[in-house]
Amino acid sequence: MTAFSIPARFADQVARTPEATAVSDAASGTALTYRELDQRANRLAHHLIGLGVGHEDRVAVLMERSAELVVTLLAILKAGGAYLPVHEADPADRQQSIVDRSRPAxxxxxxxxxxxxVPAGVPVVAVTDPAVAGQPGTDPGTRVHPGQLAYVIHTSGSTGQPKGVAVTQQDVVRLLTDPQWTAERHARVLLLAPYAFDVSAFEIWMPLLHGGQVVVAPPGRLEPPVLRELxxxxxxxxxxxxxxxxxxxAEEAPSTLTGVSEVLTGGDVIAPAAVRRVLDACPGLVIRALYGATEGTVFSAHHVLTSGSELGKVVPIGDAFTGITLHILDEDLAPAAAGAVGEIYLASEGVARGYLGEAGLTAARFVADPFGEPGTRMYRTGDLARRTAGGAVEFVGREDSQVKILGFLVDLAEVEAALAEHPGLAQVVVLAREREDGNKQLVGYVVPESGELDLAALRAHAKTKLPGYMTPEVFVRLDSLPLTANGKLDRDAMPEPDFDQVLASRGPETPLQQELCAMFSALLEVPEVGIDDSFFELGGQSLQAMRLCSRIGAAVGVGVSVNTLFDTPTVAELAAYIETKRAAYQTRAAS
Incomplete structure (x- = not known):
C-alpha cells in the first residue's frame, strides 16, 4: 500500500492513535477505537479475499447507516476492492438496475x-456471518495502488438508467489532504448523508485519516431537534x-448549529439570507460553501463565510481546491470573457476515471484538456457560470436536463423514462418548477393515450420506480404537448402547475385540527386545507416535512417525527396521533 491509498493512510493513523475513538454509533451506542475498527475491518477483509475479492473487484453494499457500515467499507478497500453503494431507500427496481449494470462480485x-x-443475480454475503469472527485481525497485506478504484457512486442518468461514477483512491486522498481543511474543525464529524451519496466519502474518511471520530447518525431522516441533540x-x-x-x-432553528466549528453546505444554490441567520445565531461558526460534482470527487471549489463576511445577492462558487483547475469555457472551449456565461469544466486532479461500463458517455463528458499536458482530461459539468469583474465565480444554472432537487442531481430524462412505463400514458415531460418559497418541485406533464388517466395510480407507480426526491408530487394532465413553430417541444409554453389546488375535504372539527390545517396551509402555501388532505399529496416534500414537524413540536408540545408524518399524512390522522400521545403523557403524569 502507498501513502496515497485510503488503507495506507488509515494504517498510519492506527499506528499513531490506536486507542482513540474512531467511530461512535448514535443508534446502538457502539464505540470503536482505531485498533478495534482496524481489526474488525481486517477480519472482514480476510473473509472477502477468501471469497475471491481482489484487485478492483466491485463489492456492492446494501446496509443501514451504522458503525458496521464503516467497518464494511474499510474492509472492502483493505481487500483491494472498490465499494459500490446500493441505497437502502431506493425502490427495488432501481436497486436491481444498479446491480445488473455494475455486475459486482x-x-x-x-x-x-x-x-x-435484496437484488437478485449476485452472491449475497451477510456482514454478520459468524465465519467473519474467526478470521485473523491482522492486516491482509493487499497492495493497494493510488490509481486503484475506491468506490463507484451512482447518479441520475440521461439514458433513463443510473450511471456509476468510478473514483480512485488518490483522488479521495487528495481531497482529504487539501491544506484548506483544518483537522481540529473536523475532529468529530457527523455521518449524516446517505452512504450512496458522494458526500459520505468526506464524512467517513476525513476524520478517520486525521485521527478524528466519525459519529454515525441513526438511520433515516433527522429532524432539527434530533440533530441538535446529536x-x-x-x-x-x-x-x-x-x-x-x-x-x-436557518429558518426554523439556526441555534441548532451552536458549538459546531465548521459547517459545509452546497449541492444547490445557497441562500445568502440563510447564511446570515445562521451566522447571527452562531457568530463563531465557519460556513464553507462548496461546489462540486460526483465526477470531480465530491468537492472542487469552496468559499469561506464568517460573521465578518460581506454577503451579496448570491453566494459565489469560490476558489478551486489545491491541484484543481476550474475553467469557464464557451462553445469553442475558449475562456469566457468576464461577465459572460460559460460552462464549468473541472481539470487537473480529482477528475474521476469515468462512468463504469459507459465508454461512449465517458468520452462525451470527460474530454481532452486543451490547457493541460498531453493525455490529460477535464470533466464537462453541464453547469453554467460567469466570472465577475472582481474574479468571483457565480453559478447560473444547468445547460441540460439535469436539476438539483434536495441537493441531489436529478436527470429529468430518467424520471420521464420511469413514468413512461405506466400503462395508458402516451407522452410525458418532467420539469422542475420553482415555488414562491424558492424550493424546486418536480412537475410531471402527462398526455394519456385515450380518455382519463388515474394520476394517483401514476404517482404510486413512480414511487415504486424512483427514489422519493425524484418522484413528482404534482402532475398536470394535457390533451397534447405544446410545440414550437418548427415542431420541437415548447417547454416555455407548459402551463404553470396549480400548487394551490386541493381536493374536496372535510373542514376541521376540533381546535387541534384547525391549528394543523393552518400549519399545512401556511407551509405549503395552499389557501384551504381540509382534515382529509395529505401533506404529501398537497405537494409537501421532505424538507418541508421537517419544518412542519418542528413547528408542531413547538406549538402543541408533542414531538412528531418525519417518519410519523409519512405514516399519518392527513390532518385527521396526525391530530389523532397527537391526541393519543397527549393522553399517554397525562396518564403517566397522573401515575
Missing amino acids: LLLVDDAARAAG ITRYDITGLHLTAGLFRVL
Whole structure:
C-alpha cells in the first residue's frame, strides 16, 4: 500500500492513535477505537479475499447507516476492492438496475437489508456471518495502488438508467489532504448523508485519516431537534448539510448549529439570507460553501463565510481546491470573457476515471484538456457560470436536463423514462418548477393515450420506480404537448402547475385540527386545507416535512417525527396521533 491509498493512510493513523475513538454509533451506542475498527475491518477483509475479492473487484453494499457500515467499507478497500453503494431507500427496481449494470462480485448486506429483500443475480454475503469472527485481525497485506478504484457512486442518468461514477483512491486522498481543511474543525464529524451519496466519502474518511471520530447518525431522516441533540451529545465539530437542509435550519432553528466549528453546505444554490441567520445565531461558526460534482470527487471549489463576511445577492462558487483547475469555457472551449456565461469544466486532479461500463458517455463528458499536458482530461459539468469583474465565480444554472432537487442531481430524462412505463400514458415531460418559497418541485406533464388517466395510480407507480426526491408530487394532465413553430417541444409554453389546488375535504372539527390545517396551509402555501388532505399529496416534500414537524413540536408540545408524518399524512390522522400521545403523557403524569 502507498501513502496515497485510503488503507495506507488509515494504517498510519492506527499506528499513531490506536486507542482513540474512531467511530461512535448514535443508534446502538457502539464505540470503536482505531485498533478495534482496524481489526474488525481486517477480519472482514480476510473473509472477502477468501471469497475471491481482489484487485478492483466491485463489492456492492446494501446496509443501514451504522458503525458496521464503516467497518464494511474499510474492509472492502483493505481487500483491494472498490465499494459500490446500493441505497437502502431506493425502490427495488432501481436497486436491481444498479446491480445488473455494475455486475459486482458480491453484495454485502446487514440483517435489515436481508429482511427487506435484496437484488437478485449476485452472491449475497451477510456482514454478520459468524465465519467473519474467526478470521485473523491482522492486516491482509493487499497492495493497494493510488490509481486503484475506491468506490463507484451512482447518479441520475440521461439514458433513463443510473450511471456509476468510478473514483480512485488518490483522488479521495487528495481531497482529504487539501491544506484548506483544518483537522481540529473536523475532529468529530457527523455521518449524516446517505452512504450512496458522494458526500459520505468526506464524512467517513476525513476524520478517520486525521485521527478524528466519525459519529454515525441513526438511520433515516433527522429532524432539527434530533440533530441538535446529536451535536450536543457528541460535541460535533464539523458536519455537512445540503443547501436545502441548511435553509430549513436557518429558518426554523439556526441555534441548532451552536458549538459546531465548521459547517459545509452546497449541492444547490445557497441562500445568502440563510447564511446570515445562521451566522447571527452562531457568530463563531465557519460556513464553507462548496461546489462540486460526483465526477470531480465530491468537492472542487469552496468559499469561506464568517460573521465578518460581506454577503451579496448570491453566494459565489469560490476558489478551486489545491491541484484543481476550474475553467469557464464557451462553445469553442475558449475562456469566457468576464461577465459572460460559460460552462464549468473541472481539470487537473480529482477528475474521476469515468462512468463504469459507459465508454461512449465517458468520452462525451470527460474530454481532452486543451490547457493541460498531453493525455490529460477535464470533466464537462453541464453547469453554467460567469466570472465577475472582481474574479468571483457565480453559478447560473444547468445547460441540460439535469436539476438539483434536495441537493441531489436529478436527470429529468430518467424520471420521464420511469413514468413512461405506466400503462395508458402516451407522452410525458418532467420539469422542475420553482415555488414562491424558492424550493424546486418536480412537475410531471402527462398526455394519456385515450380518455382519463388515474394520476394517483401514476404517482404510486413512480414511487415504486424512483427514489422519493425524484418522484413528482404534482402532475398536470394535457390533451397534447405544446410545440414550437418548427415542431420541437415548447417547454416555455407548459402551463404553470396549480400548487394551490386541493381536493374536496372535510373542514376541521376540533381546535387541534384547525391549528394543523393552518400549519399545512401556511407551509405549503395552499389557501384551504381540509382534515382529509395529505401533506404529501398537497405537494409537501421532505424538507418541508421537517419544518412542519418542528413547528408542531413547538406549538402543541408533542414531538412528531418525519417518519410519523409519512405514516399519518392527513390532518385527521396526525391530530389523532397527537391526541393519543397527549393522553399517554397525562396518564403517566397522573401515575
